[in-house]
Amino acid sequence: MSKFSLPFESVSRRNLLKLGAGAGVMGPLTLGATAAKAVNTNAHVVIVGAGAGGTSMASRLTHALNGAKITVIDSRERHYYQPGWTLVASGVWDKSKTISDTQEWMPRSVNWIKGMVAEYDPDNNRVVLETGDSVDYDYLIVATGLQLRYERIEGMDTNLIGQGKGVGSVYAGVDQAEKTNEEISRWIDSGQGTGLFNLPPTALKCAGAPLKMTFTTLSRLEDSGQRDNFNVEFMTPSGRLFGVEFYNQFVKQRFEEQGVKRNDHWTLKAIDADAKKATYSVKNGQDQVKDYDFIHVVPPMTAPESILNSPLVNQEGESFATWMKVDRETLQNPDYPNVWGIGDVMGMPSNKTAASVKMQARVLEENIVAYLQDQPLPAKHNGYTSCPLITSIGKAMLVEFGWNGELLPSFSFIDPKEESWTVWVMKERMLRPAYYAMLEGKI
Amino acid sequence: MTFTGTMTVLWYSALPWLWLIALMIIVFLVPQIIARTKGYGFGEKGGMGSKYLPPLFFVLSLFLLPIHTQSTIAYVNTWVDWMNLIGASIGVGIYAWLVFHPICYLRNRKA
Numbered sequence: 366m367s368k369f370s371l372p373f374e375s376v377s378r379r380n381l382l383k384l385g386a387g388a389g390v391m392g393p394l395t396l397g398a399t400a401a402k403a404v405n406t407n408a409h410v411v412i413v414g415a416g417a418g419g420t421s422m423a424s425r426l427t428h429a430l431n432g433a434k435i436t437v438i439d440s441r442e443r444h445y446y447q448p449g450w451t452l453v454a455s456g457v458w459d460k461s462k463t464i465s466d467t468q469e470w471m472p473r474s475v476n477w478i479k480g481m482v483a484e485y486d487p488d489n490n491r492v493v494l495e496t497g498d499s500v501d502y503d504y505l506i507v508a509t510g511l512q513l514r515y516e517r518i519e520g521m522d523t524n525l526i527g528q529g530k531g532v533g534s535v536y537a538g539v540d541q542a543e544k545t546n547e548e549i550s551r552w553i554d555s556g557q558g559t560g561l562f563n564l565p566p567t568a569l570k571c572a573g574a575p576l577k578m579t580f581t582t583l584s585r586l587e588d589s590g591q592r593d594n595f596n597v598e599f600m601t602p603s604g605r606l607f608g609v610e611f612y613n614q615f616v617k618q619r620f621e622e623q624g625v626k627r628n629d630h631w632t633l634k635a636i637d638a639d640a641k642k643a644t645y646s647v648k649n650g651q652d653q654v655k656d657y658d659f660i661h662v663v664p665p666m667t668a669p670e671s672i673l674n675s676p677l678v679n680q681e682g683e684s685f686a687t688w689m690k691v692d693r694e695t696l697q698n699p700d701y702p703n704v705w706g707i708g709d710v711m712g713m714p715s716n717k718t719a720a721s722v723k724m725q726a727r728v729l730e731e732n733i734v735a736y737l738q739d740q741p742l743p744a745k746h747n748g749y750t751s752c753p754l755i756t757s758i759g760k761a762m763l764v765e766f767g768w769n770g771e772l773l774p775s776f777s778f779i780d781p782k783e784e785s786w787t788v789w790v791m792k793e794r795m796l797r798p799a800y801y802a803m804l805e806g807k808i
Numbered sequence: 809m810t811f812t813g814t815m816t817v818l819w820y821s822a823l824p825w826l827w828l829i830a831l832m833i834i835v836f837l838v839p840q841i842i843a844r845t846k847g848y849g850f851g852e853k854g855g856m857g858s859k860y861l862p863p864l865f866f867v868l869s870l871f872l873l874p875i876h877t878q879s880t881i882a883y884v885n886t887w888v889d890w891m892n893l894i895g896a897s898i899g900v901g902i903y904a905w906l907v908f909h910p911i912c913y914l915r916n917r918k919a
Contacts, residue, residue, distance in 0.1 A: 457878055757883070758878065758879075759874070759877075759878060759879030759880055759883045760879065760883040760885065775809045776809070778888050779886075779888060780886060780888075783885065783886050784883070784885055785883075785885055785886045785888065785889055786874060786877075786879050786883045786884045786885060786889045786892075786893070787886070787888050787889050787892050789877065789879055789883065790877050790879075790892075793877060793878065794821060794877065795817060795821045798817060798820030798821040798823065799817040799820065799821075801820055802816050802817055802820045807816045807820075808809075808812075808813040808816050808817065
């Protein structure tokens with residue numbers, strides 16, 4: 366529990382929802398719309414993955430389809446609120462705030478297979494599990510998330526995180542996020558040294574997280590009263606800090622103001638954790654070795670191996686190779702029209718956030734329901750993604766944008782270009798409830 | 809975001825705090841009911857406590873609410889921030905008045 370949280374915060378959301386007051390207030394608002402448009406079908410819909418995308422689709426399709434068999438395949442017993450991990454790694458949240466049981470969110474009528482898909486066989490409308498069993502489907506939704514490729518950084522092992530060797534990574538898991546906080550605390554307590562913060566050379570989920578980790582650490586360094594004793598550097602493989610130009614310039618300027626040295630076109634290729642040295646490949650130059658006291662590692666990311674070895678992946682030479690092939694607006698696989706994607710696994714710019722999933726789930730539900738009825742696909746994803754960019758512990762900017770970096774603010778009264786306490790409160794207090802409402806298909 | 813979506817998020821956000829809301833309702837109702845059985849009304853004279861404590865709560869809230877959210881008043885920046893903070897602090901001040909005014913009335917009556 367967070368030091369500021371209260372005992373009832375750990376009570377199951379589902380149990381609290383059973384309270385009549387909530388049902389009375391929200392029931393007519395939230396359930397009426399979906400129940401009214403339910404479609405009769407005996408189709409078998411298989412959803413691979415019980416993360417944010419898979420669970421919200423299971424919830425939505427349970428309401429939208431009458432008589433359908435819905436199967437979810439995932440071995441994970443625990444569900445993690447991953448957008449909270451930056452707060453865990455920054456010492457703001459206890460990790461328990463981000464952990465719940467997968468079962469808690471799974472609609473009761475859904476058939477949950479606790480296994481992992483090893484092979485996709487879309488020509489025969491089936492997936493093969495690691496156990497060798499196969500599952501046939503009429504419609505397939507791929508919601509596997511992505512694969513963290515720490516092994517592509519020589520010498521890097523997530524077991525190094527929390528060993529007192531100055532290695533941290535918010536992406537590796539909630540335990541590693543907690544240990545990253547411990548490593549940062551140890552570094553700050555040491556009173557001096559160099560911290561290296563990195564971006565990967567691939568697309569990444571929650572693309573703002575590496576920046577957030579830098580800003581929250583700067584916040585803690587400044588609070589320690591010894592900021593001048595610390596050297597903070599940020600490495601970018603592409604030379605950019607953020608996809609949207611306004612925020613790219615904003616972060617560049619803020620880094621300058623806060624004394625962060627930027628090393629553009631540097632890609633982390635190896636670390637020697639015992640010697641505390643990181644090796645970088647530098648575009649058009651020789652490899653560089655940097656000493657560090659703390660390093661925040663962000664691994665390269667790809668679609669999971671099972672997707673990479675399947676006909677569902679973008680081929681070499683296509684845009685977003687190593688990611689699942691989908692039409693970025695309809696979320697349908699162009700080669701296998703009964704196969705759909707949602708979430709991090711898909712090959713599209715940005716859009717690897719829970720906020721994107723929220724938008725994609727609505728589009729996917731509408732399109733699948735239309736496809737079942739042989740109707741044209743009505744919904745188009747506008748590329749919406751959102752990142753409450755924490756610029757210090759206690760303030761943030763509400764960054765929301767679509768394809769081509771076009772700003773898409775949800776609230777007309779919140780300036781997306783201003784740092785704000787209100788946005789921090791939204792991030793810290795309201796986005797987790799919004800995420801859980803999304804899992805239950807309520808928003 | 810739609811109105812329904814916003815209301816859903818607000819409801820989910822309020823869930824962990826239902827116990828506090830219930831406690832605050834009880835703390836509000838108990839002195840109100842007791843005082844009203846003894847002739848109290850909002851127009852009655854309260855006392856020093858109900859005069860000074862609500863403004864004090866208002867001012868304290870301006871500083872404590874940001875701290876409660878692990879932030880600081882220094883980060884209250886935009887007009888929306890100030891509107892939210894002042895609005896919430898006024899709410900705390902009004903609540904304090906609703907609780908302390910009948911209590912002070914009862915104390916004065918005894919005296």
